[in-house]
Amino acid sequence: MPHFAKTLFIINPKSGRQNKLNIQDLIRKHLPEDSFDIVETEFAGHATELARQGAKDGFRVVAAVGGDGTVNEVARGLLGTRAALAIIPKGSGNGLARHLNIPLEVPAALDLFHNSTFSRIDTCTINGHPFFCTAGFGFDGYISSIFARNARRGLRSYVELILKEFTKFKPGKATVQLNHENFETDCFVLTFANASQYGNNAYIAPMADIRDGLLDVCLIRELSLQKAMAVSYGLLTKKIATSGHAEFFKTQEITAQTKEQMPFHADGEYVGEACEFHVQIKPLSLEVLIPAS
Known part of the structure; x- marks a missing residue:
């Protein structure tokens, strides 16, 4: 990075990880x-403002x-501006930080300011709402709607x-149009991926390139308990594309x-x-x- 470019740090004091750290003193x-x-x-929404x-x-x-959620809000506020986004991960998933190889510990992420460079990435919208890693509906959207009301946070x-x-959860029917083709499908999960993972190294689209100008769309039509175990293994090993249970x-x-209204998420937030x-x-x-590097 050019010699200590003027930086505004936007801190979410309620983020889940490393709350005992005095972030301001570390900065x-x-x-x-x-x-x-x-x-x-x-x-x-304050971080966007x-x-x-x-x-x-x-x-x-x-x-x-x-x-x-904080990363999404800050990034939304920077769209169309000349300012660059930096990430100091302090959550439980840290999907975009992981994809960009940002250190996950706060001191190491701050050290990055001494040895960094600028790069450009793709961004996406779902129904006009910006996202930077993943968005979708189906089971993950359903979970995001419940998790939003959950007082307990974190991976566990x-x-x-x-x-x-x-x-x-029961999969619904969806009619999909992409690449000049239409098809109807059962839909347990329909995920739109800009980056490769949800977070926590759960790779929903391990082949996704955040700079290729393309969405990677993952469709899981239906999922029994046995198939769910195979998909979970695929998420954690980057082998979901070869599991036979996802398209x-x-x-x-x-x-x-969809025939009925369905909850959806952007970067994991309902x-x-x-x-x-x-x-x-x-x-x-x-x-x-x-x-x-």
């Missing part, structure tokens, strides 16, 4: 005092200090919720309709319900700070 320890400002979020204002105020880099709570709700497509744009989904990719539309 002051790792960077020259005149090279940054620090603000904290106060409500949902702060990031957008930071870009207007001339900050070259705006750093999201938090989990995937998420896994417990999946195990509890798996047998309750993959590459496209720049996709539309899907967005709402819809019965029509329009997903697009915007090539190389966000600048990010990544390791120089």
Whole structure:
């Protein structure tokens, strides 16, 4: 990175991991005092406002200090600006940070400011809502809607919720249009991937390239308990594409309709319900700070 480009750190004080760390003291320890400002979020959506204002105020880099939700909010505020996104991971999933090889420990992520470079990545929207890793509907959207109301956070709570709700969820029908083709399908999961993973090294689209201008679409039509175990193994070993239980497509744009409204997520965060989904990719539309190597 050019010598300590002026950086705005946006901290989500409620993010799940490493809450005992004094993030502000660590920032002051790792960077020259005149090279940054620090603000904290106060409500949902606040990080987007702060990031957008930071870009207007001339900050070259705006750093999201938090989990995937905070990263999504900050990145949304930087779209269409000249500011670059940096990530200090402090969540449980850290999907975009992992894809970009950002160190997961806060001190190591701050050390990155001494040896980094700028790069551009694709961004996407689902029904107009920006996302940077994955979005989708089906079982993952259903889980996101329940998890949003869950007082307990973290990976363990998420896994417990999946195990509890798996047998309750019934796949619906969807009509899908992509690459000038239409087809109807059962739909347990329909995931739109810009990056390779959900987070926690769960690779839903291990072949995804965040700079190729294409969405990687993963369709799982139906899933018995036995198949779910095979898919879970595939997620953790990057072998889901060869598991025989998932289908993959590459496209720049996709539309899907369902008969009933279904919950959907963007970067793991519950967005709402819809019965029509329009997903697009915007090539190389966000600048990010990544390791120089």
